[in-house]
Amino acid sequence: MIRTVxxxxxxxxxxxxxxxxxxxxAGSFFFPQVLSVDYLTQxxxxxxxxxxxxxxxxxxxxxxxxxxxxxxxxxGAAILSTAMVGTGNPVLSVLAVPAALAFGALIGLINxxxxxxxxxxxxxxxxxxxxxxxxxxxxxxxxxxxxxxSSPLMVAMASGDVLGLPLSFLIWIAVCVGLTWVLVRTPFxxxxxxxxxxxxxxxxxxxxxxxxxxxxxxxAGMCSALGGVMLAGxxxxxxxxxxxxxxxxxxxxxVIGGTSILGGRGGLFGTIGGALFIxxxxxxxxxxxxxxxxxxxxxxxxxxxxLLFQTLRKGAAQ
Amino acid sequence: xxxxxxxxxEMQGISMHFGATKALDKVDFVCKAGEVHAILGENGAGKSTxxxxxxxxxxxxxGMIRVDGEKVSLSSPKAALRHGLVCMFQELSLVPDLTVRExxxxxxxxxxxxxxxGKGLDAAQQTLARIGGEDIAQGARVADLTLPQRQQxxxxxAIMKKPRLLILDEATxxxxxxxxxxxxxxxxxxxxxxxxxxxxxxxxHEIEALADRISVFRNxxxxxxxxxxxxxxxxxxxxxxxxxxxxxxxxxxxxxPEAEIVxxxxxxNWEDRVKSVNLTVRRGQIIGLGGLDGQGQGAFMMxxxxxxxxxxxxxxxxxxxxxxTGPKAAKQSELGLAYIPEDRKTEGLILDQSIxxxxxxxxxxxxxxxxxxxxxxxxxxxxxxxxxxxLNLPVSxxxxxxxxxxxxxxxxxxxxxxxxxxxxxxxxxxxxxxxIYNILRKLADQGASVILLSTDYEELIQxxxxxxxxxDGQIVASLSGDDLTPQNIIAAxxxxxxxxxxxxx
Numbered sequence: 001m002i003r004t005v006x007x008x009x010x011x012x013x014x015x016x017x018x019x020x021x022x023x024x025x026a027g028s029f030f031f032p033q034v035l036s037v038d039y040l041t042q043x044x045x046x047x048x049x050x051x052x053x054x055x056x057x058x059x060x061x062x063x064x065x066x067x068x069x070x071x072x073x074x075x076g077a078a079i080l081s082t083a084m085v086g087t088g089n090p091v092l093s094v095l096a097v098p099a100a101l102a103f104g105a106l107i108g109l110i111n112x113x114x115x116x117x118x119x120x121x122x123x124x125x126x127x128x129x130x131x132x133x134x135x136x137x138x139x140x141x142x143x144x145x146x147x148x149x150s151s152p153l154m155v156a157m158a159s160g161d162v163l164g165l166p167l168s169f170l171i172w173i174a175v176c177v178g179l180t181w182v183l184v185r186t187p188f189x190x191x192x193x194x195x196x197x198x199x200x201x202x203x204x205x206x207x208x209x210x211x212x213x214x215x216x217x218x219x220a221g222m223c224s225a226l227g228g229v230m231l232a233g234x235x236x237x238x239x240x241x242x243x244x245x246x247x248x249x250x251x252x253x254x255v256i257g258g259t260s261i262l263g264g265r266g267g268l269f270g271t272i273g274g275a276l277f278i279x280x281x282x283x284x285x286x287x288x289x290x291x292x293x294x295x296x297x298x299x300x301x302x303x304x305x306x307l308l309f310q311t312l313r314k315g316a317a318q
Numbered sequence: 319x320x321x322x323x324x325x326x327x328e329m330q331g332i333s334m335h336f337g338a339t340k341a342l343d344k345v346d347f348v349c350k351a352g353e354v355h356a357i358l359g360e361n362g363a364g365k366s367t368x369x370x371x372x373x374x375x376x377x378x379x380x381g382m383i384r385v386d387g388e389k390v391s392l393s394s395p396k397a398a399l400r401h402g403l404v405c406m407f408q409e410l411s412l413v414p415d416l417t418v419r420e421x422x423x424x425x426x427x428x429x430x431x432x433x434x435x436g437k438g439l440d441a442a443q444q445t446l447a448r449i450g451g452e453d454i455a456q457g458a459r460v461a462d463l464t465l466p467q468r469q470q471x472x473x474x475x476a477i478m479k480k481p482r483l484l485i486l487d488e489a490t491x492x493x494x495x496x497x498x499x500x501x502x503x504x505x506x507x508x509x510x511x512x513x514x515x516x517x518x519x520x521x522x523h524e525i526e527a528l529a530d531r532i533s534v535f536r537n538x539x540x541x542x543x544x545x546x547x548x549x550x551x552x553x554x555x556x557x558x559x560x561x562x563x564x565x566x567x568x569x570x571x572x573x574x575p576e577a578e579i580v581x582x583x584x585x586x587n588w589e590d591r592v593k594s595v596n597l598t599v600r601r602g603q604i605i606g607l608g609g610l611d612g613q614g615q616g617a618f619m620m621x622x623x624x625x626x627x628x629x630x631x632x633x634x635x636x637x638x639x640x641x642x643t644g645p646k647a648a649k650q651s652e653l654g655l656a657y658i659p660e661d662r663k664t665e666g667l668i669l670d671q672s673i674x675x676x677x678x679x680x681x682x683x684x685x686x687x688x689x690x691x692x693x694x695x696x697x698x699x700x701x702x703x704x705x706x707x708x709l710n711l712p713v714s715x716x717x718x719x720x721x722x723x724x725x726x727x728x729x730x731x732x733x734x735x736x737x738x739x740x741x742x743x744x745x746x747x748x749x750x751x752x753x754i755y756n757i758l759r760k761l762a763d764q765g766a767s768v769i770l771l772s773t774d775y776e777e778l779i780q781x782x783x784x785x786x787x788x789x790d791g792q793i794v795a796s797l798s799g800d801d802l803t804p805q806n807i808i809a810a811x812x813x814x815x816x817x818x819x820x821x822x823x
Contacts (some may be wrong), residue, residue, distance in 0.1 A: 187682045187683065187689075190675065190678070190679070190682060191682075193671070194668050194671065194675075194679060197668045197669075197670045197671060198664065198667075198668045198669070198670075200664060200665055201664065201665050201666060201667060201668050201679075202668065202679065203645060204625075204645055204657065204659055204665050204666070205645065205649075205679040205680045205683075205728070206645040206646045206648065206649035206680055206683050207645075207646065207679070207682075207683055208644075208646045208683075264668075264670055264671075265670070
């Protein structure tokens with residue numbers, strides 16, 4: 001267990017946590033209520049949505065690929081689950097969440113097929129898949145917001161709490177703990193990082209690299225779908241383009257968490273910090289009531305500063 | 319000598335420390351214009367570090383560098399280039415996704431922002447043609463070239479920079495004998511025009527052919543500098559490692575012609591690169607595969623490991639027909655194959671991962687082995703005398719020879735029935751070579767079979783029980799016993815009979 005923790009927690013991955021603490025302290029000078037328990041637990045609850053997406057993205061980025069189909073896997077899962085609940089059929093209601101996860105896994109497998117078998121760069125393939133999912137959703141709903149509603153389970157997953165902690169946050173952390181165990185303690189985790197560093201050498205070592213790619217994209221798809229289900233539970237509905245604002249923050253959270261965009265290096269502990277950091281940054285910038293334009297500029301500048309800091313620190317360490 | 323002109327390059331009291339390790343320790347070194355100066359030494363002797371200092375890649379911890387008598391600071395490769403110091407590195411430095419032309423333009427003189435007059439490119443094309451690369455298309459992607467072709471481009475790229483001092487670090491390691499000869503002609507011409515050449519090679523006959531003076535390095539110090547011919551091979555090797563050349567190869571035991579057949583290949587075909595190749599490998603044999611570059615021996619070996627699609631022919635392992643669908647199938651105990659690829663940096667190892675993680679990667683997929691058990695590797699690591707500062711350090715922290723030991727140990731952990739090696743000693747120092755030869759012979763004695771593809775005919779003769787020479791996708795000669803001579807191997811590689819004329823149709 002100690003070995004697992006020490007391998008998962010690196011100095012890189014601690015940086016976003018320090019950044020998050022700095023944000024809270026800085027924010028509290030302008031708005032003392034930032035330090036309140038209510039505000040902070042609410043941030044944990046919201047961070048879970050971005051966090052789950054970033055968890056899946058971390059797996060794919062460790063592999064040395066990228067998944068740009070996150071927005072519409074999320075939206076698709078949300079539409080599917082709320083539509084199933086909306087039929088009023090109790091069986092379909094119960095199956096809503098599993099069906100959404102299966103949908104995410106299926107899209108993940110399609111992504112994996114393009115990357116592992118057809119050898120198309122993931123950046124292009126997953127973007128195309130994202131676009132096709134968008135088209136399918138529009139065909140299905142006629143371009144209007146889909147009808148349907150969230151099941152009590154979905155609402156609880158998004159908004160419930162246990163012992164004062166948001167359930168969404170606990171689900172996110174549970175997923176991260178489980179996947180970290182997989183990454184650190186199983187051959188699959190080792191293969192994933194090895195492929196991220198050098199796919200050819202990994203294949204020549206007798207590793208079935210396509211199956212690793214399939215599994216990684218399937219996990220990522222399920223994470224996106226879970227995020228979609230919970231977001232639908234939070235809003236009590238699904239709506240077109242609900243995933244679009246999440247794509248770039250998702251990737252930013254992974255990279256700020258110290259995972260190399262080139263693959264191989266990094267882990268989920270840092271991504272949790274990255275998601276918390278970005279959620280806090282967004283929230284504090286919005287309570288500061290700055291105009292949209294400046295908010296975007298400051299958001300981008302702070303993300304760049306974090307990345308620059310990580311890069312310079314690595315350069316100094318070498 | 320009353321030549322008052324200061325030497326082209328003079329280094330005084332140069333030290334280079336990486337943390338606690340002293341890669342170079344108070345080295346004095348002089349290189350004059352118009353000489354080919356060979357640098358000899360084991361891996362880790364400090365040769366490559368010295369070259370990196372001259373090329374401006376590293377800056378010395380201590381000491382002074384003079385060019386034409388003027389003290390200079392070589393703070394970057396660009397600064398070194400300004401003084402005419404050009405290095406062709408052992409690690410191939412071409413950008414794989416760019417074309418040959420684009421790579422030649424990178425860093426060329428007068429190129430500015432990558433713009434170059436057509437004249438310069440013509441010169442590059444001529445240079446390439448002169449060293450046997452006339453069929454390398456300027457528009458070809460470097461990633462699609464073979465390793466020898468990439469080395470040829472690398473040489474042309476270095477020559478294009480019009481160096482006053484040219485460093486060739488294992489520049490010819492992947493090239494076949496005929497191409498090497500052309501490269502040497504070019505180097506001699508450069509030398510006669512006043513260029514100084516620093517030449518690093520582990521092949522003695524190349525140094526014999528090319529060098530004017532020789533400097534021997536050991537443990538970060540320069541042992542001696544002398545004119546070629548002042549010492550014989552034996553004395554030079556003594557200087558490098560304190561080992562005699564006869565001790566390089568283990569003694570060859572008499573092979574048993576009746577031993578059990580481990581691998582039998584019949585009529586292997588692949589596209590038009592491998593043509594009807596038959597091969598029988600018995601228990602305890604070391605089989606050599608020779609020939610010029612790209613004559614199908616490499617493809618044949620990849621085919622054996624299941625790396626080629628749509629091969630035709632049958633393969634039997636230990637008497638049973640075997641379907642080798644890929645590396646994962648090949649490494650299972652039923653087949654028991656292991657493959658040490660040609661390029662250890664990109665195919666054999668994951669440089670960013672630790673030694674430990676690299677060792678475990680092949681054993682991980684075997685249900686019958688516990689990859690996390692250090693005793694799987696301990697034996698071969700000890701036998702190969704792996705020098706390391708801790709198994710949790712990245713494998714990139716090791717020298718080239720030690721990296722190759724990790725690749726070997728990783729596969730030996732699987733206790734393979736048949737070991738396939740693609741030129742495993744390329745660019746490796748004498749001492750490590752000896753250790754690899756010894757472990758291969760020992761494996762054979764213990765009942766494994768070894769197939770060794772090599773560009774070094776000393777290996778094919780001294781180490782192998784039987785050597786098959788490839789030409790144009792076919793085996794044109796199978797040599798063993800007294801037939802196993804350099805003359806026969808070279809003649810077969812060129813597809814002529816030793817007395818002249820074409821041997822096979």
